[in-house]
Amino acid sequence: MSIFYFVAFLAIIFALMTIFTKNPVHSVLYLVITFFTLTIHYILLNAQFLAxxxxxxxxxxxxxxxxxxxMLLNLNKESEPMKSNLVxxxxxxxxxxxxxxxxxxFRVLEPSNEMVAAHADIGLVKNLGKVLFNEFLLPFELSSVLLLTAMVGTVLLAKKDVKKA
Structure with a gap:
């Protein structure tokens, strides 16, 4: 449990740093670290697919x-100073x-949650695939058709009209 609290503390700190940092590149990097801490939480919950x-x-x-x-916008025009001790x-x-x-x-750190230990197959990709292709086959296929339609619509909108003279 102490790993959970430590990673949760880091997630909150980095999320706050994402919000309050004035440099947009640093803000995005702090957001990456925040997502990384969420990945650690998913691993601790035995949800490998989500991780x-x-x-x-x-x-x-x-x-x-x-x-x-x-970086394309080039918002930080002056050169970046030396890294501080905080960084x-x-x-x-x-x-x-x-x-x-x-x-x-590598399973050096064993999960201390009894519920995760009792149901070791929760969160595995094999079980997610079984549920996805058995119970939720129709919504899964409808979402794939929707994504295909959106992709075709994007290609048609981006296509330039060639006018023949």
Missing amino acids: VVNFIVYMGAIMVLFLFVL KIIGAIAGMCLIATLLGA
């Missing part, structure tokens, strides 16, 4: 997109979170 999706989709794709847009401490805390996640992934 992987959070790590790949949010941290890997959306945050990189945010950073790319911010070095935050980097060390982020490194410790990474080590805790790796140790949790």
Whole structure:
């Protein structure tokens, strides 16, 4: 339980730093660390699929997109000063979170929650696939058709009209 409280404390601190940081690039980086702490929470809850999706989709794709847009906007025109001690401490805390996640992934840190230990198969991708393709097959297929329709509509809207003279 102490790992949970430590990671929850870090999540709250980094979320607050995301809000109150004046530099937009630093704000996005703090948001990445906040999502990383949420990934640690998912691992502690034995929800590996959610942890992987959070790590790949949010941290890997959306945050990189945010950073790319911010760097294209070039909001910070003056050169960045030397790193302060606060940034070095935050980097060390982020490194410790990474080590805790790796140790949790290799099962060095055992979950202390009795409910998770009693139901070890909760949150596994195999069970999610069974539920998704048995009970929720129709909504799953409808959402895929909706996404395909949106993709076709986006291509048609982005297509330039070629006028023949």
